Amino acid sequence: MEKRRPYKMSERAKSQAETRQKIIEATMHLHEEIGPKNTSISAIAERAGVQRLTVYRHFPDETAVFQACTSHWLSLNPPPDPAGWEQIEDPIAKFRTATGAFYDYYSRTWKMWAVSFRDVSEVPALQQPMADVAAFIDSISRNLIAAFGDKDGKDLLAPTIRHVLHFQTWSNLQDQGLSNEEKLDLVTSWLT
Known part of the structure; x- marks a missing residue:
């Protein structure tokens, strides 16, 4: 054989x-x-x-x-993993940890995100991947919003959290010269 x-x-x-x-x-x-x-x-x-x-x-x-x-x-360059903040009970701490993970991620990957957001409307091949990113961020937002339970003012909390997690928000604050820690302090203050 x-x-x-x-x-x-x-x-x-x-x-x-x-x-x-x-x-x-x-x-x-x-x-x-x-x-x-x-x-x-x-x-x-x-x-x-x-x-x-x-x-x-x-x-x-x-x-x-x-x-x-x-x-x-x-x-x-994998996006932040929700497992990093999933078990945090305090909603502010959970928000700050998740936002910090996204802001650190954007700090490392900003060049690609900047051109992708700039070009998405003109490049059909880019539209589905960017829609997938938006859906991922939306799922993270929903999870963070849910952590606040039935808190008063929750109707303003949801759009604030969604806004905070977007690359464009990070980029705008970066353009103003804020460090990631300063960005976190500022956006956390928006919730309180």
Whole structure:
């Protein structure tokens, strides 16, 4: 009986996987540097060191390459995990912990968020990933709002919490020169 050799990825398959990864990373870097709206397939090919046709062999259209880019970027930069504040009972402490996690995240990833929010209305391939981000933030907001129970003034609490968690709020406060700790102090005061 003949022994089967263990499967090893062929050199061609390995090369294709490496080329695909180069294209994804080139797209990711271009998105962060010049924005999705200004990232063409030609620019992606040039940055990846391949021909335009090679990009299309791996990704049939702009949406496919943007989806791969988004997935890769999010794997490198996962959003804050609600497990970090889920067990906190005090609603203000829970809010502050969650908001702090988002503000730290935005501090590390602001370049990509700034161009993504700037370009979302003009880049159809970006609209679904950004809608997914909005849904995630909305779910976090609902959880934080629920922590306050039936507190008086809750009708103003909900829009305040939603506003606080958005990148644009962080960005506006950043433009005013506030540190993340100062931002947290300010937005926490909005709840009290």
